[in-house]
Amino acid sequence: MRKLVYYAAVSLDGYIAGPGGEYDFYPGNDAYTAWMAERFPDTIPTQFRDQIGLGDVPNKNFDAVLMGLSTYLAGPANPFAHLEQYVVSTTLEKSHHPAVTVVRDPVPLVKELKQRDGLDIWVCGGGKLAGCLLPEIDRLVIKSYPVIAGAGVSLVSGNFQPTQFTPVEHISFDTGTYVTWFDRK
Template sequence: MRKLTFAMNLSVDGYIAAPGGDLGWSVPGDELFQWWSDRVGATGLALYGRRLWETMSPHWPTADQQPGATPAEIEFARRWRDMPKVVFSSTLSAVDWNARLVTGDAVTEITRLKGEDGGPMDIGGATLAAAAMRAGLIDEYVTVTHPVLVGGGKPFFTALDTWVNLTLVDTRAFPNGVVMTKYRTRR
């Protein structure tokens, strides 16, 4: 069975985007950017909600061809393009860049994908991850907490019907006060 991880940047007060979708507070430094790039390189399949797809897909497919692209950006762009992706949306009609579109029930499809052979899966996007959380499908939670309070916006965690007990399995401090914590779901 494949492992499913929900990993995102978030503020100390628990938001992945500030009001209006502002992400300016979460720009990674070099070491954190490399950490994210290494995650993408190790991901067997990425699951995207529509909003996150619409944030990533206009930039990363050609970021390595932009004037002034750094070696790290070039590497991330290549890894992102090569990584298989599934995009969940009821409003999009097509996706590209090594992705396929799922318009049906996300929980049913994620359950099916978890049962397949293959490398680890990452899920991104708060709405999609919330459905997987409520269905008990997420095996690991990785919070990359930035030292900022944004006061509202899109929360990392959704309201749940029952507690989810977690075990801390890793921590790492990055420059500028960013802290990564990884928790495994206790079943």
């Protein structure tokens, strides 16, 4: 069965973006960027895939993506043309591109997608969407950066619902960034 995976970057104080959706404050370098492109090519927006030599690279991890409204509106109208794309919103009437489907309630969709054959399903921001989907999230892939944001969009927001995960893999980089995989306990 496919897994719902929340793959996200986070600051030391638990923010995935700044108050205005900023994420350019996360440090990186060429080695880290190359690792991300190799390990998670499917998470690179379509507009950049050709530029970094990923144009024809098949998806490795995901073939569907769920985005919150702010995440969707921050990018191009068809951000991940190489994935089945859903934007979760109660206010957006229709997407800005026919390849992106607007969904009001993501839980039934996730349950349906999990039953289909395919690669895993990626939760691509934001914290409110992750909070709504927390009971369905099977795996976390958290890229932790050595920076304090001070304010912004929380990794997960919503109701108090303690949920245990077990670390299953960990890698660190000389920038002080580390990536940890957690599976639902």
